Amino acid sequence: MKTFPIGGVHPSDNKEWSCNKSIEVLELPDVVNIPLAQHIGAPATAKVAKGDKVLTGQLIAEATGFMSANIHSPISGTVTAVDMQPNGQGMRQMMITIKREGDEWMPEIDRSSEIKRQCSLESAEIISKIKQAGIVGMGGATFPTHVKLSIPDGCKAEYLIINGVECEPYLTSDYRTMLERGEELLVGVEILKKALNVEKAIVGVENNKPDAIALLRKIVKEKNFAVVIEPLKVQYPQGGEKQLIAAVTGREVPPPPGLPIHVGAVVCNASTTLAVYEAVQKNKPLIERVVTITGKQLKEPRNLLTRMGTPIATLVEKAGGLPEGDVKVVNGGPMMGRAMVNIDSPVTKGCSGVTVYSGSEVYRMEPSACIKCAKCIEACPMALEPYLISKLAKKQMWDRLEEEHITDCIECGCCQFTCPAGIALLDYVRLGKQTVMGIIRARAAANAPKK
């Protein structure tokens, strides 16, 4: 069975809490907050003002430039504010607040559950529809999908890889989507194939989800889809774009600014593929997604179909409320998620799950000195030296960090997970990466006008 060649760890997957809970539709929230920056790139530009009436699925913020995404209203009602508000990490962010009145949808959206397989649109039309719908990578990276599908000159896509790996522990939203919306997802794959004009489409699924693999294979056989379902050996971070390409095709993506397309691959997340299906065949913009709310101490972990902008506190309530004592709520999973200080913050396009920890799980291990055991180097899937880059970031040696390829880091957290001394390697690696990326951008901006 295939897997990626370098590094990787095996955290306990903890998916048993929510993997058997089928997707439930969460009641509509009374008030939603929609951040204008829910994707990588420039934040969208608000198209509504205080007092405006909006319908479900109406465009409320438009993409600012190419590397950006549209945002649509997830509910119908009145805009009550367009203002700075604290996000999950407490940082101020521009958000549109909408108060709900009923649930009136835009008339062009097809809300029937009938599966529409036939797609007569051309590649450019499909991409434009995806752009209109504001679809971004829903696995967490939130890279605008239309940018990914627009192949740069001189490159050719050979493989379309659908990421159904969901290697992050605890999370089960992609898994449930594959199980319950498998056929629609596969139609989405066909649409993406057409948009990219590729022959080969592969759905990568880790073999800890045998039922999903079996089901998808059954649908492929019965309904005659030209898609390969590829079981992968369990290893974190297989769901990383570069790791998945390496696992499936054996090709290595060159370091930044190298992109997957340079080795002829385009990777799309499973939930994103479903969103593509809905956008192209049903005219439905990206206004809702499946969010896993889970945790060992939660009374009722669930997979909830949630409208964007719903306060995370609502999901926590739905799962039986926060446990007693010290609690940590993380937006995402334990490896890559970000702890939240404000659980009234909204569900966004990249939020695939919310995990709740309590008791001793909340606290980090007390760090001790680095004994140079090199476990972090062994675990790093990008073949970096985490102990070194974290140390260099601590000493603010930004030039050296750039030489050590810190921009290659995918922030998967394997180094910190594997560290026997409990050193918070990723804290400083992230800081270093952020700073070095800033320096590189500033340098590019300074050099640009001279051309």
Add this chain to the structure above:
Amino acid sequence: MTVLFYTILTLSVLGILSAVILYFVASKFKVEEDPRIDEVEKMLPGANCGGCGFAGCRGMADALVKQEDISTLYCPVGGADSMKSVASYLGKVAPEKEPMVATVRCGGVCAKRPRTNEYNGSKSCAVVASFYVGETACAYGCLGYGDCAEACAFDAIKINPETGIVEIEPDKCTACGACVKACPKHVIELRKKWVKNRAVYVSCVSKDNGAVTMKACKAGCIGCGKCAKVCAFDAITIEGGLAYIDSQKCKLCRKCVNECPTGAIALKGMEPLPKEPKAPAAKPAEKVVEPKAEVNKESVNEQK
């Protein structure tokens, strides 16, 4: 015995030979350096803090000797005295700059700015600022992990565990600016240094609107503009919901301090003006400066 003799002999010959070679090489490739650089370096404080913009005092001394016009060079640590002696030695005009002091513009002590969460990660302001708001709800104030204290070469900065924010000792501060660069929240500013470390400044950098600021911190500036109205010297500007006192224009009249509804304007080294407008303005202010501000507040209240 012979072994010992030959060993000593060989090594001595080798040593003498090397010395002769080194002597000729050294005189052939001698680097002529201005002897004044050494002298100037001795006059500089020798802290190698980098406050002047050079890597160390030697670099600064080199520039002082080589540049015709030294008005752009200034050693904040040595200050005017050291610059004057250097200038008179070199026969150049000494650059003039008034003394400055680093000031922490945050009044969010624990009592006024409640903790909303507990942070368990790396104790560094830069790390914390890179991904989240900090242990309080204020997104702008001092985080209190002491990146500035670590950057300070003069031991002038301490974290006060009771208030949770850093404090700068004005007498030790040399205004080298290392802390200003180290602070990821841009809370620290170099301001004009008055005698007896007197200072009036807005002790808040929050750009949130009033309601959000007040929710996070009871000592925050809400941008109400009362201070700007009362200022007779045009020193106070309100921008983005935040008041700022220009230390160059401020004359320390202290009128703004009493106007501020949240107490965000800090007053150091002086007694506040009496609260009541009718009271004889000069009297309490002229009193002998007592060490603690609270003591004097009580006495003012008694007078009322």
